[in-house]
Amino acid sequence: MGGPPRRLSPDEEDFVIRTATTRPSKLGRPFTRWSLRTLAAYLRKVHGRVIRIGREALRCLLRRRGITFQRTKTWKESPDPDRDAKLDRIHRSLPAQTQALHRYLCWRNTNARHPDVLAAQRKERARTRGEKGHSLGRTPPQ
Structure with a gap:
């Protein structure tokens, strides 16, 4: 194959993937999600092994392995037992035009x-x- 030789061994690639799929807070980092920049910086300073990888190479590796750093959509459910009745009352009070816009959106x-x-x-x-x-x-x- 063409191109420069790979700089990471398969074992190092597996280590990168394991690190990327672990929450940063479990590894002692003060944030909840990795970015390419923070993950690359962390990999350069891991005790016991130094993995030098640029952000673009890191992004390509993660993409090959099916990992993306897109935010997940989260929501909270209400513990209120009357939640559905209250939402129905709100929806019934909305004008028809607002309801149609809501359905369209x-x-x-x-x-x-x-x-x-x-x-x-x-x-x-x-x-x-x-x-x-x-x-x-x-x-x-x-």
């Missing part, structure tokens, strides 16, 4: 890659650009 968020959503987003961007005068090289009004 829920649909749009679950179907973010739907062709209709993408077309509407393109149309909105074109309208906004037109209002700002960015089309056809015109300068926007002051």
Whole structure:
């Protein structure tokens, strides 16, 4: 194969993956999630072994192994036993237009890659650009 030889052995790669999938707080770090920068810095200072890896090489290694550092969506459930009744009362009190907007936004968020959503987003961007005068090289009004 072409390219430079690998700098990390398979054992070192496994160590990087184990570290990346461990919460930083369990390793004595003062944060809850790794970033590429903090993980690379931690790997350079691990006691007993020094792993020198750049952020881009680290990102590629993690991607090959199916690991991404995207935030997970979290939510909290209410312990209130009357929660559903209260939410129903709130939803019934909302105007019909607000309810329709809420239903649309829920649909749009679950179907973010739907062709209709993408077309509407393109149309909105074109309208906004037109209002700002960015089309056809015109300068926007002051």
